[in-house]
Every structure is written in structure tokens, then in C-alpha cells.
Amino acid sequence: MTKGNSTKITDELYAYMLAHNPPLDAVQRELVETTYARLPDHAGMQSAEEQAPILAFLVRLVNARHVVEVGTFTGFSALAMAQALPADGKLIACDVSEEWTAYGKEAWAKAGVADRIELRIAPALDTLRAMPAEPHIDFAYLDADKDNYIAYWEELVPRLRPGGLIAADNVLFHGRVVDPGATGAPAAIRAFNEHVVADERMDSVLLTVADGLTLSRRR
Numbered sequence: 755m756t757k758g759n760s761t762k763i764t765d766e767l768y769a770y771m772l773a774h775n776p777p778l779d780a781v782q783r784e785l786v787e788t789t790y791a792r793l794p795d796h797a798g799m800q801s802a803e804e805q806a807p808i809l810a811f812l813v814r815l816v817n818a819r820h821v822v823e824v825g826t827f828t829g830f831s832a833l834a835m836a837q838a839l840p841a842d843g844k845l846i847a848c849d850v851s852e853e854w855t856a857y858g859k860e861a862w863a864k865a866g867v868a869d870r871i872e873l874r875i876a877p878a879l880d881t882l883r884a885m886p887a888e889p890h891i892d893f894a895y896l897d898a899d900k901d902n903y904i905a906y907w908e909e910l911v912p913r914l915r916p917g918g919l920i921a922a923d924n925v926l927f928h929g930r931v932v933d934p935g936a937t938g939a940p941a942a943i944r945a946f947n948e949h950v951v952a953d954e955r956m957d958s959v960l961l962t963v964a965d966g967l968t969l970s971r972r973r
């Protein structure tokens with residue numbers, strides 16, 4: 755199959771792209787470095803560097819005041835989104851790990867955005883189901899356990915206001931999404947991607963950003 759005009763991203767082009775995006779600020783950079791230094795076995799879960807300015811851009815694009823993050827880890831993506839919110843904006847950050855999110859709490863305080871972030875330590879499905887049922891969410895970032903992506907989607911979509919966005923990470927799952935014999939997380943992502951394209955409540959595009967990022971807008 756032809757790739758048309760798509761450009762293969764070499765290491766040099768990747769560095770060029772980063773150099774032509776807004777740079778990470780000092781708190782973001784320190785959080786990335788601390789995560790890699792203190793949690794080397796888990797740091798690969800952190801959203802890619804280029805996703806921070808993309809998430810911030812999207813939060814501003816939709817004038818978000820109510821943001822939900824499903825999967826916070828050490829708080830890098832939450833930090834970028836919270837910094838893009840207005841002072842009275844709120845980000846509800848869902849995770850199950852007190853240990854990992856403690857790094858985030860420290861960084862959020864340093865960046866002066868701790869008052870915009872409400873951390874909910876509980877299975878994210880419980881947190882989402884406890885939220886008001888009416889459409890009120892402007893932007894949601896989906897980046898937790900892949901087996902539950904469809905369940906998270908089904909809780910988020912009815913709560914999104916018209917024009918609100920969901921960004922879903924890892925939709926290429928390190929390239930394993932094209933393996934029809936895949937099991938586990940890549941199989942869950944395959945099912946999620948099918949679910950998304952069939953959902954007539956949303957307009958969706960799958961972008962080859964980082965590990966694959968789907969953007970979906972509520973009709």
C-alpha cells in the first residue's frame with residue numbers, strides 16, 4: 755500500500771520537530787528527568803515529549819475548563835494540560851498509584867497549578883461513573899490500562915459537551931496493533947480502534963503522533 759506523501763521520521767527529523775515545538779519548561783523537564791532517574795523500569799509509560807505541547811494546544815483550542823485525565827503516572831501530561839487551563843479551570847486526574855502520582859503532586863505545586871488538579875486515587879472507571887452524567891467535559895486524555903479503553907470511552911462520550919474532545923494515546927501500541935493474532939493490550943487497542951471508527955456520536959482521526967494518538971470530537 756502506498757504511503758502517499760507521508761515522511762518517515764528519522765532520529766534527525768524527530769529532533770528537528772522537537773526543536774520547532776514549544777520547549778518543555780523547567781518544571782516539565784525536571785519531571786521527565788526525575789521519572790527516568792527514579793522509575794527507570796516504568797518511565798516508558800510517560801507521554802512522549804512532543805505530546806505536552808500538543809495536549810496544551812488542544813486544551814486551549816477548545817477553551818477547556820473541565821478536563822479529565824485517565825492515567826496520570828508521574829503527572830507529566832496532567833502538568834502540561836493544567837498549565838494550559840485558565841485559573842478557574844479544573845483537571846480531574848485518575849490513577850491508582852499513590853507512589854507514582856506523588857511525583858506529579860510535587861511538580862504541580864512547583865509549577866503553581868496544584869489548585870487546578872484534583873487527583874482521584876481509585877480505579878478510573880469508578881471515578882468516571884461518579885461524575886455528573888450530563889455533558890460537561892471539554893477535554894479528556896485517555897492513557898491508562900488498555901483493556902478498559904472501551905469502557906472509559908463509554909463513560910466519557912456522554913459526558914462530553916458538543917465540540918468537546920477525547921485524545922486517546924497508544925493507539926498504534928508500538929506497532930503491534932496490526933497483528934491480528936495479538937492478545938492482551940494490543941488486542942484491546944485493536945478493539946478500541948474499531949469501536950471508535952464505528953461511533954457515530956464522534957468525529958475521529960487517528961494520528962501517527964508518538965505511539966499513535968486518536969483525536970475525537972463530540973458531534
Ligand SMILES: C[S@@+](CC[C@H](N)C(=O)[O-])C[C@H]1O[C@@H](n2cnc3c(N)ncnc32)[C@H](O)[C@@H]1O
Pocket residue numbers: 799800801824825826827828829830831832848849850851854876877878879897898899902
Ligand atoms: C501510561 S501511564 C500514564 C502516563 C501519563 N499520562 C504521563 O504522561 O505521564 C498509565 C497509568 O494508568 C494507571 N492505571 C492503570 N490502571 C488503572 C485503573 N484501572 N484506574 C486508574 N488508573 C490506572 C497506572 O497506574 C499508570 O500510572
